[in-house]
Amino acid sequence: MLTRIDHIGIACFDLDRTVEFYRATYGFEVFHSEVNEEQGVREAMLKINDTGDGGASYLQLLEPTREDSTVAKWLAKNGEGVHHIAFGTTDVDGEAADIRSKGVRVLYDEPRIGSMGSRITFLHPKDCGGVLTELVTSAAPQEH
Numbered sequence: 001m002l003t004r005i006d007h008i009g010i011a012c013f014d015l016d017r018t019v020e021f022y023r024a025t026y027g028f029e030v031f032h033s034e035v036n037e038e039q040g041v042r043e044a045m046l047k048i049n050d051t052g053d054g055g056a057s058y059l060q061l062l063e064p065t066r067e068d069s070t071v072a073k074w075l076a077k078n079g080e081g082v083h084h085i086a087f088g089t090t091d092v093d094g095e096a097a098d099i100r101s102k103g104v105r106v107l108y109d110e111p112r113i114g115s116m117g118s119r120i121t122f123l124h125p126k127d128c129g130g131v132l133t134e135l136v137t138s139a140a141p142q143e144h
């Protein structure tokens with residue numbers, strides 16, 4: 001079951017400047033930041049609220065770390081803005097298999113490592129009404 005909006009991914013050219021915008025405008029603080037070399041992003045997670053499934057919802061601000069990354073490619077074409085949405089589940093493997101059986105392309109054969117040690121996969125935006133969609137199982141606590 002998908003039980004929360006885990007995060008909304010927002011692509012930006014300058015992470016520090018964008019973090020400052022969200023802090024100064026809304027009062028959101030950085031909960032966690034990291035570089036994900038495999039995905040080619042530097043990211044900041046801004047926690048917005050806890051959710052009823054024991055998890056939380058975040059804004060995920062993403063700056064590309066290399067020109068050939070998916071986010072750099074997307075920014076070059078679209079400029080800054082909402083890049084993807086992510087749904088949280090306790091079972092990313094099961095959800096991915098179920099969604100694949102419905103004819104939606106799941107981009108990874110096996111989930112990869114995402115923010116804060118989570119396990120993630122993506123659904124092709126062309127099969128999801130133009131929305132790049134991510135599935136997330138948080139690392140810990142195990143309910144997320």
Ligand code: MC0
Pocket residue numbers: 009036039041043060062070071073074083084086107113114115118120122124125126130131132134
């Ligand atoms: C591409 N397209 C999108 C899109 N990215 N549509 C909506 N939202 C997006 N974010 C569209 C393009 O406009 C194009 O449509 C078509 O999909 C093919 O795109 P492309 O630019 O030719 O690029 P591809 O095919 O090489 O790659 C697209 C694909 C890729 C979705 C497969 O971006 C991908 O693998 N994404 C998943 C990984 C990712 O995005 N990682 C960054 C976040 P037209 O109509 O022009 O043909 S990492 C992250 O978020 C982690 C750290 C985490 O959450 O923990």
